[in-house]
Amino acid sequence: MKNFFTRNHLWLGVKYFLISLFVGVVVRGFLLIPVPVTGNSMDQTLKQGDMVLMEKFSKVQRFDVIVFQQPDGTIYIKRVIGLPGDEIRYEKDQLYINGEKVSESFLTNNRNHDHQVSPYTTDFQLDELLGEHQLPQNEYFVLGDNRRISKDSRSFGTVRSKDILGKAQAVYYPLTHIKIIS
Secondary structure, eight states, X not given: OHHHHXXXXXXXXXXXXXXXXXXHHHIIIIISEXXXXXXXXXXXXXXXXXXXXXXXXXXXXXTOEEEEEOTTSOEEEEEEEEOTTOOEEEETTEEEETXXXXXXXXXXXXXXXXXXXXXXXXXXXXXXXXXXSSOOTTEXXXXXXXXXXXXXXXXXXXXXXXXXXXXXXXEEESGGGOEEOO
């Protein structure tokens, strides 16, 4: 009788382990994917060496932080500023979307941290950068939060929806940086 309970407990433990392993693989592979942060273009929001959790099942919205891959294979993490159909411009450090002023509260730390006198984001108009007045269908305009050094849509153009790998949701490592990305 004692042997019977030991075998049953062992088999139960193996089943729980296999189920946990399966759930872990599914969550890690399809729901919450770890992505390392390289570079300083998202500084103050994300730092070099941070590990973020990315999910790829929710719809991309303005000001989401996304992970995408360029045609050359380079992976970037940037903030979505413009959605398909938007007209975008910066004038005197102010973002205008479809002719209306839009606040970027997520840049407050960056602007306070940067002590330079010149504008934080240089002036531009979408048609000067892309030759179009509006963002094409299925294309997004992205900027890094550290605007002075970021390589973003101002240099490489728009990001196609098919190149978006997912949305960065949280920093989980290092432990001192744990936070939900906003």
